[in-house]
Structures are given as C-alpha cells and as structure tokens.
Amino acid sequence: MNDPKKTLEDSRKSIDAITREMVRLIRKRDLVVRKVIEAKRQLGIPALNAVREKALIRKARDMAEKAGVDPLLMEKITRLIIDNSRKYEESSLKKAR
Numbered sequence: 001m002n003d004p005k006k007t008l009e010d011s012r013k014s015i016d017a018i019t020r021e022m023v024r025l026i027r028k029r030d031l032v033v034r035k036v037i038e039a040k041r042q043l044g045i046p047a048l049n050a051v052r053e054k055a056l057i058r059k060a061r062d063m064a065e066k067a068g069v070d071p072l073l074m075e076k077i078t079r080l081i082i083d084n085s086r087k088y089e090e091s092s093l094k095k096a097r
Contacts, residue, residue: 026081033085037092047089053082 040047057078064074 029081029085030088033088037089040089041093047086047093053086056082 037047057075060074060078061071064071
C-alpha cells in the first residue's frame with residue numbers, strides 16, 4: 001500500500017532535484033552565451049538575430065509537443081531565456097564599444 005505522505009515527500013525531493021538541474025543547465029547556457037558575445041564582438045554583429053530567435057522558439061515548441069509538454073509553456077520559457085540572453089548580449093556589446 002502506498003503511503004501518501006512518503007509519496008509527497010519523495011515527489012518534492014524529485015522536484016527539488018529537477019530544479020537544481022534546471023539551474024545547472026541555465027548556467028551552462030549562460031557560459032555559452034558569453035562565447036557568443038565574444039564572437040559577435042569580434043565579427044561586429046549585433047545581439048539581435050530575429051531569424052535565429054524565431055527558429056529556436058519554433059524548435060522548442062516542436063520538441064515540447066513531441067515530448068508531450070505544453071508547447072505554449074515551452075515557448076514562454078524559451079522566450080524568457082532568449083530575452084534575458086539578448087539583453088545581456090546587448091549590454092555586454094555596448095560596453096565593448
């Protein structure tokens with residue numbers, strides 16, 4: 001017989017572990033963005049690449065749908081991450097001028 005208290009406790013521990021992994025992955029992405037900034041700085045290109053952003057969002061939606069995850073939720077999360085990265089890129093590229 002399942003103990004609901006134990007199930008809840010174990011589930012919360014799993015959620016906490018997933019959140020830690022999400023933070024680790026966002027940090028890993030941020031480190032890659034720093035490389036992108038340096039490359040853009042050297043190439044003299046702007047932070048915004050609307051075509052690339054739209055493609056990333058479309059790809060995230062498609063992956064979410066295939067995985068049984070709400071595509072709109074994935075789009076919102078992806079947009080938030082992209083917007084944050086672009087603002088950081090813009091700020092970093094301005095400082096380099």
